[in-house]
Amino acid sequence: MAPLNLARLIAVAADTIAAHAEELTALDQAIGDGDHGLNMKRGFEAVRAEADAFAAKPLPDALKAIGTKLVMTVGGASGPLFGTLFMALGKEIAADPDRSGLAAAFGKAVEAVAARGKSQIGQKTMLDVLQPVHDALAADKTAAEIADIADAAAEATVPMRALRGRASFLGERSIGHMDAGARSTALLVRSVGQAIGESA
């Protein structure tokens, strides 16, 4: 794989989250507590503020540090969930991973998120995007294909009934809305693909 420009990747991800903050908040207002956009924006701006320091570290350490920063700054359940994703990825990944190493590490990170949220696939959460993204990584799909798969997976949460998180309180009324965490996950997947595509 082409060498990863982590500072650029962070900038693209933070820009994407900032540009979609209102949309994420609107999704969360429909079936949650309405703080997802602001929380994610706060977390990714905090990561952006230290992007150069993160980029100077070896990839595993950088991912762990980004995860810790998200845990400390997001200020909602998304903090530990996205934080755990990055921390576990950092713990599992090699400093210069090939595709199969990346897919394996990502698989472990998805398991860590499931454990943190005591959740599983099909419960209308970010896991419903993470799992197909893992499968696409393992199947050697291109960055553009993976981004499309993530978008479709987020869209597929619309008819689901929420079984975890605040949206689960609404029962059947959670049906018909996209899960905000699934949407933000898909946005991040596309940002990563875009940043990697620029450097390829």
Place this chain on the structure above:
Amino acid sequence: MSNVGIVIVSHSPLVAEGTADMVRQMVGDEVPLAWCGGNGHGGLGTNVEAIMGAIDKAWSEAGVAILVDLGGAETNSEMAVEMIGEPRAQKIIVCNAPIVEGAVMAATESSGGASLKEVVATAHELSPS
């Protein structure tokens, strides 16, 4: 202090502080007690750093029981325990109980010198399984 500590974590600082007031009315200063609430930026939410601080404040060698309100408070509390790490982490338990009743019952149990296991069991009795 040798009694089990109690930490109250709510999305709302008003709920957390009010719950702590009710605990204090019941047990006075016999139980190490701390609370936190809010996202750290003036809004509703919970904050891992604040939870870690509350655990430090209510720390007891007998352990600490954490009472939470909604899901994010539980997830953030579990994250805080993990970041505190061993050997202290094994003496910290996030309770599955209603926050107000759980905190008052757990603190009352603690004030009698009960173990962490007993304190947590008392709180858990309030939740239908």
